[in-house]
Amino acid sequence: MQLPPLKSLLYFKHAAELGSFKLAAEQLYVTQAAISQQIRSLETHLGCVLFERHTRKICLTAKGKLLLPHIRKAFEHLNHGVQVIEEDPQPSVLNLSVLPSFATCWLLPRISSFQRQHPHIRVRIDPSDSLVDFDAGEADLGIRFGKGHYPGLHSEVLASDDMLLAYKPGLIDPLKPLNEQIKSNHLIMDICPDAERAWRILFDKLALTDVLQPHFLEIDNAALVMQATLAGQGIGMLRRQLIQPQLDLAQLEIHPEFEVACDYQYYLAGPVGHFNWHKVKLFRTWLLGQFNSL
Amino acid sequence: MQLPPLKSLLYFKHAAELGSFKLAAEQLYVTQAAISQQIRSLETHLGCVLFERHTRKICLTAKGKLLLPHIRKAFEHLNHGVQVIEEDPQPSVLNLSVLPSFATCWLLPRISSFQRQHPHIRVRIDPSDSLVDFDAGEADLGIRFGKGHYPGLHSEVLASDDMLLAYKPGLIDPLKPLNEQIKSNHLIMDICPDAERAWRILFDKLALTDVLQPHFLEIDNAALVMQATLAGQGIGMLRRQLIQPQLDLAQLEIHPEFEVACDYQYYLAGPVGHFNWHKVKLFRTWLLGQFNSL
DNA sequence: TCTATGCTTAAGTTTTTCTAATGTAAAAAC
């Protein structure tokens, strides 16, 4: 016994319960045409008409009325099953998977505010370069710097960022041409696409093509780049979000003539179900608040 | 509460019940890779592992065991609902939608054999050029001559066919060149892609480009083309399946030098559910038997 | 140790589903 396309059954349920394709479309975040097509496909598959179409409303036919309760029951079971699975196994522990540099420069300096607000939640931060295995329960949520394409996971943008030229106050004189400053200082480079791109853009802008390789200090971690910059070892190409605390404290300065928007953005990502967990909702709210207060 | 992709739940059910992705794949007529991918997508979506993978078998994890009974129940309801809808409303009446020419030349001469075999089934034949509206219950099954693409419907090939040059015995002398015969007789043409194509192939083969238009008698129905041919009004381009009875009775002859396979084939088509109906199963068996006995 | 089995992964293709634009018919408003 061949089942019809399952999605068409879901659409049927919504349309039947709301008595309207239009409302079902809104509820399901698709266009009305999508509903219309799925219902038609279901009807073709079953070989019978399920709705009487009137101009301003639809009614279930006899066959439709026969079908609805079964479909409804079926989806109740599916929902319940998924709900059982998706229950939070440890409501009082929040496991975050975060990029090492973001953890060091952004999250750690701010997390105490979250802990003060929600003292009953224990926060664990797992710094890792790649997304962890959510399936294995290794983390509840991830914060990533990327393009937002995390197949199978729910994700939302947190913020954009810019690459800035940063240095220890006094290291260079912002009134002298940038050109000169670049040539006469060490350049501290993070090995990451956005930083490399920003350097390239800067060089193009200054028409510098002959910068020597040894001029660069390459470090594979933005937090260490910042540390080196803080120590006055040269000029760093750093993300604004990561150095904001240092800028506020005037431990770093940025050159006023340079700024490049990053290709990547910060994303919050994780399995859809996790976003219903209480601890996750609290953290998400706090996180968005932190980004928006800047 | 966001449901996972519904198809992945179906695959999960099969895999869990069979304890094997491979067997599930066979049961669902897909490759084992498809199962593996769907299960992974489900796991990613739920954020937990559902199967322990061992080398030669898989086992449900605790979460998987929790999920299975709900999913199973859900699909039982879906199946039952669809079954209720798909019950045959008139088990003793078989409504066939058939092309007019096929009805006249093929089905009607043979249908009495089916009626003798199954006297309790009343057969109704609805000759129509286009597929009827199965949704409205206008027909149980359709027999079409086409490419087998009937979206939303189940279809299966019944037979292929060839276009032949047919004429009343004695009208032409098969030993004289075909070339001459074509020029000196009326040509009776059906307005249908396969017939037109066959005439074109014939003309190309005979290097005839100067055949005059009035030479042709155009008739928009293969049954009438046959009738005109039977009456000796000219040479017809006809499908073997349609003229077999006349060939057997020597009421028509075919030219031995010409035969072109049709692009189209005969298909049996209808909503999937109809193929479970008793009367449909009987008719299908009979129909296949008729085609195979040729 | 070697082989065979069954799951995984990756790339590319096919199929399905969706959107956007437009059409249509009837109810509601004027």
Place this chain on the structure above:
DNA sequence: GTTTTTACATTAGAAAAACTTAAGCATAGA
């Protein structure tokens, strides 16, 4: 009795999901 509005239908083309093929990998069993 028109005109407008509303909700569903239809279409073509774009986007997303699912599938297949082919290769890889780990391990149970010979």
